[in-house]
Amino acid sequence: MRPLDSLTSIKVKLGVVILVAVAVTATVGVLGVRAGFSPLACGVAASLIALAMVPVLARGMTSPLREMAAASRAMARGEYGLRVTASSRDEVGELARAFNAMAADLAEMDRERRDLVANVSHELRTPIGALQAVLENLADGVDDADSETIQTMLVQVRRLGRLVAQLLDLSRLESGGLRIERRPFELRALLEQAADESRLHARQLEKAQLHVSVSVEPEELSTEGDPERMHQVLANLLENAVRHSPSDGEVTLLARPDGDRRGVEIVVADEGPGIPAEEAPRVFERFYRADAARAASDGGSGLGLSIARWIVELHEGRIRVEPGEPHGCRMVVSLPGAGR
């Protein structure tokens, strides 16, 4: 039991403890003297009773501090599961609640760090394993170093290089090491360049029939931001759109003013299978793949959209997924700012 838990200030609690101790000492002293005991014996007895009462009353005032010290030592050892009792309403209780919230945040960060290490190792292992298998076959003389074998190795090395570049980008973005250099730029040129590159990508995926169209309304629409970084966003969105489109489908890239905030809206739409509504919020998470088996065989690691979201958010913009009409996927980027 913690008798003073309901008091909201540690000063008031201390005052109550002192008052009760003084009152008990005085009462015991007076009663003892009246009963004929010597004043010295009464004084000693009263002090002992008061001393015994203080720990009972003050119970719970300092124990959260001791619990916090123990929990901090556990955290230093990497254990984030301990929580302290936070039932009192005074400053120590407030500190205990803040401590518990911090411990929960640290536990979550620790879990994310472990996940990240596990995911990165897993993603690196796949291409390294494939490379190793080909090289072992070459070393054992099972395979010849013909152009097909070299091509297989090149694909895996490219995949490794891309993954490392993506991880580096993501770590710079998350640590705030990557600065956005804002300047006004025209959207038409940016969209045309990204579309040209995605047509090339479509040809590489043997989807030569795929049509990539660009529409900018009004023609001279411009915005403010870092054009290189925005190009990276569009490249990631278009890469997904081309990859998921049917080979004779249409990928639409359009930019228009965003009425609400005098900003602009950029949409990348495709006619592929789309993203189910329940998956939509998760596709922006690191390493998340809606269809893991297929994405892995296609070479995706689930980092493209998280990089895109970081860049858009550094521009104080938003990115969201919408279902396409009648099917497909629409990625909508809204950028605030100067517009037009």
Ligand SMILES: Nc1ncnc2c1ncn2[C@@H]1O[C@H](COP(=O)(O)OP(=O)(O)OP(=O)(O)O)[C@@H](O)[C@H]1O
């Ligand atoms: N246009 C799209 N149509 C259907 N599904 C999509 C589309 N864009 C993204 N997705 C789904 O969202 C997941 C996450 O996309 P993201 O771009 O982050 O990763 P990825 O394309 O798998 O790999 P990476 O971009 O790192 O090469 C994809 O694996 C895919 O399942």
Ligand SMILES: [Mg+2]
């Ligand atoms: Mg992608």
